[in-house]
Amino acid sequence: SQTIHQWPATLVQPVGSPLSLECTVEGTSNPNLYWYRQAAGRGLQLLFYSIGIGQISSEVPQNLSASRPQDRQFILSSKKLLLSDSGFYLCACATWGGRTDTQYFGPGTRLTVL
Amino acid sequence: AQTVTQSQPEMSVQEAETVTLSCTYDTSESDYYLFWYKQPPSRQMILVIRQEAYKQQNATENRFSVNFQKAAKSFSLKISDSQLGDAAMYFCASLNAGGTSYGKLTFGQGTILTVHP
DSSP states (O other), X not given: OOEEEEEOSEEEEXXXXXXXXXXXXXXXXXXXXXXXXXXXXXXXXXXXXXXXXXXXXESSOSSOEXXXXXXXXXEEEESSOOGGXXXXXXXXXXXOBTTBOOEEEOOOEEEEEO | OOEEEOXXXXXXEETTSOEEEOOEXXXXXXXXXXXXXXXXXXXXXXXXXXXXXXXXSOOEETTEEEEEETTTTEEEEEEOSOOGGGOEEEEEEEEEOSTTXXXXXXXXXXXXXXXXX
């Protein structure tokens, strides 16, 4: 089974500073990868997903971007953070197999923008 | 577009008792999957149970079971013999199986479950 790593676990950044969150996956190949944001401890909002290296789809227009430089690496970035970017960011991984596709989540990164 | 609705923002249960969390969904697809995820205070999302829509039999995982009513588009989670460790926020989610969905999950807003000793 796959293992998902995210770092950093916690980050405090000033408004206007850049951002780079990393997600790496072990134990699988060619996964679908996803970035979610959770604000105020409620529902998850899908930000980006990727079905392969260099293939990124954005779900919500915003201040963030994503990249997938390697098969099992997914990066969330920003050139200039906004206060509204604060939240809990979760990376998820799914591997299509048979008739099932289940997403497994990493431990998350708590981002506070001050 | 898919929607998932959890109408119970908060629920509570006594330890060792049974509790049911409600979820309704809306999709135009015929082939889809439904999930319950648990988010404890650590905030990591943990898969609790999965149901394939083409299966009539309700999924079970130890003390967790679902009541899947396809016609009513209802997918409730039953937790039996509740334990203190079950206290968490629970999310219902749906996923279309179609090739263009790319496995994108749609989540409900969550239900906070409190377990009283």
